[in-house]
Amino acid sequence: MTVRNLKHLFEPKSIALIGASPRPGSVGVTVLKNLLAGGFEGEIMLVNPKYDTLAERPVYASVAKLPAVPDLAVICTPPSTVPGIISDLGKRGTRAAIVLTPGLAAAKDLMGRNMRDLMLKAARPHLLRILGPNSVGMLVPRLGLNASFAHTGALPGKVAFVSQSGAMSTGVLDWAKARNIGFSKFISLGEKADIDVGDVLDYLAGDYDTQAILLYLEAIRDARKFMSAARAAARSKPIIVIKAGRAPEGAKAAASHTGALAGSDDVYDAAIRRAGMLRVYTTLDLFDAVETLAHSRPLRGDRLAIISNGGGPGVLATDALIGKQGRLADLPAQAIEKLGKVLPSCWSHGNPVDILGDAPAQRYIDAMEIVTHEPDVDAALLIHAPNAMVSSEELANALVPAVKNASRNVLSCWLGGEEVARARAVFSNAGIPTYDTPEEAARGFMQIVQYNRNQKLLMEVPASASGSVEEDREAVRAMVKKALSLGRDTLTEPEAKQVLAAYGIPVVRTLAASSIEEAVTCAERIGYPVALKILSPDVVHKSDVGGVVLDLEDADSVRTAAMAMNRRLAGMQPGASLSGFSVQSMVRRPEARELIVGVATDPVFGPVILFGQGGIAVEVTADHAIGLPPLNTVLARDMISRTRVSSLLAAYRNRAAADTDAICRTLIQISHLVIDIPEIMELDINPLLADADGVIALDARIRIRATEKGGMDRLAIRPYPEELEEWVDWQGGKLLLRPIKPEDGQQHVEFFASLTPEDVRMRMFVHMRELSPGQLARMTQIDYDREMAFIATRMRADGTPETLGVARIVFDPDNIQGEFAVTVRSDMKGKGLGRLLMQKLIRHSRERGAHEIVGETLSQNQALLGLVKPLGFSANRSRENDTYLLKLPLKQN
CATH class of the missing domain: 3.40.630.30 (Gcn5-related N-acetyltransferase (GNAT))
Structure with missing residues (x-):
């Protein structure tokens, strides 16, 4: 279920409070006070068999005794009573309930059944929707509805706040009220037994009262549902997310570099990006981002021009901008010349544009008009530090019309406290993004940049894929099935390369040998020089045990290397078995960059794809990006662009640029592979060499596991059917x-x-x-x-x-x-x-x-x-x- 009957939750005409109480400090008395104080105009009915009246209102002994069917019920009774109450409500015709009671999963009946499951079972025949249990409740300020035990109410506004944490809910409520921030809906999800984040996003996507959505996330259970709801909602209104739990959840055993690198927070970050939402990292950023995005226009890029009445604030803004991977706009000679005609001779003659401390409004306006008409400027930041020569408030009033008519996004920073408070209010009231410090302003600009990038990924139509690849799926399925039937969970390196080749990914020629003499025979078939590697199901990284030797020129060197490998393995890992050797031709590509492409399986979002800088130190460099399949050209290029190694793929010195189209094709083919073969749990191509002539996989590792889930079912985003x-x-x-x-x-x-x-x-x-x-x-x-x-x-x-x-x-x-x-x-x-x-x-x-x-x-x-x-x-x-x-x-x- 998703949005069915949610209208009864968010727009009730009548409410029943079950568990209303006069006992000081109880949830029942707090909710009663909040309901009565909120100004809700519909009928409020109270249920508690212990009382006849409360707050001068009649109290009914049970749901059956209510004089009318409530649209919404708020329940704060002991866990053992909740399933029966839900059943009674459903029979009466109620279609939504907020269960504030905690501990339902732990409470059990005489048959050992927990109250949470019994509650859901009671609701199911009636399609009665449940928010909670263990929810703080919900507020809809426009209706005067405060169905919560929060310590304060909410102001009306156009922003919806949805939280998976009760403590975070009450903290944000208090914080927002102190700053005069209002809400369209304020929702504490509790344990999400029925109504979850996806359901609420689906509802809010079509909610006329909501212009932006704020999410506080801790965990997602149904990735497919969440991604579908988030992608749909993000097409119509900004969604800003705080995701808790950024630190690693603990080391996990992984048979690949990718498995070790693809942490859950990276995966959530990829999902948020793919859905067109914006992730922020503090509560302050959360609300700043709402104001910023609400008043911004789409950007073409990340190049910022800074106009300041002092050098120091401009430098601080620049440092913060570069620290967030933004860019200062390059002002061409003609722009410098134009600025020289309207600014004092001692201005900075560059970006940041220091227009000096005594700058009146016209100097700001002239400079802004010049820089915002430059094609290489994507936005402008105006910084004003107060002084005795210019009234900050008068300056703000004079600047508002010019800023609102500017051809680019213009942000502002009024640096100071009481002296600039009125000026800041003038800009805020005019809908101009306004910040207290240069650093906050730079961060706000980069929020716009990142949001527009994510929206572009959500909205952009990718180019047609060039050169379709013939994929031998049946051969790969047969190989995986055979390996599983033999009780293996890892393909050999030659098998892994056969899998890649079957999906059109260039691989270095590799043969498997079960003995030293067979390795010599394979080397002669391939042609010298060759590389020799051990084949062992017990060794994750061959180089760690000296299991890789390069540039072997003849049969004797192959024999010597193989015997030495055998001795090293026995000495360093005595329990490891040696099943043979892989022999591959040496690749001479001196200008190639070493990359890694891999697959890991996240417990929530399913398979994810990794791209980054390759080599033996990938965990140390940690230069990688995560993407969710299915991938296309646009998404593959975005993954590449989010890594530091992407800058090395361009031409530099005497090196030609690497073939990024070939890298994109590799990422797309890996996406196809993981969709088609659900048994693949982890995959590494490391290194994948990339240069002007294309790509080639030198080493590959694939871990497999029998699975009942099909390729479609385990993916967070349904691929092309x-x-x-x-x-x-x-x-x-x-x-x-x-x-x-x-x-x-x-x-x-x-x-x-x-x-x-x-x-x-x-x-x-x-x-x-x-x-x-x-x-x-x-x-x-x-x-x-x-x-x-x-x-x-x-x-x-x-x-x-x-x-x-x-x-x-x-x-x-x-x-x-x-x-x-x-x-x-x-x-x-x-x-x-x-x-x-x-x-x-x-x-x-x-x-x-x-x-x-x-x-x-x-x-x-x-x-x-x-x-x-x-x-x-x-x-x-x-x-x-x-x-x-x-x-x-x-x-x-």
């Missing part, structure tokens, strides 16, 4: 009906351009000439877990694909109802294409268990009405506007 592709006969030829891909962006633009203005109006209800980048992203980057868009596509004579039609459907989070739309290229109408697409859409909706398909169309759209009615849709004319409401019930088998 290839199984839904279908070839059909149409107009004497073959047509492919398949789910849309992000890479279909260009052909979707061409498809939209082929529609007549009237067809666009019938589909969109408005006149549109072209798709915006955001619209294109929403149409091609879909969440296959919650929506579907089938396109009809074929190849042109020149070998390029073209889209002839598309049918899409978006399911509600409860998978009850799906809203559809279908569009066929204007010159392809009347040929049965729309019917083919709709039939596929209906089959898919039935297979996923949806209850009905609905849609809406203009009354003039007789073509669509003629298409869907024979398919079983009803069409009812709306009384509110000139449209028809379409509905198709889906029979459940």
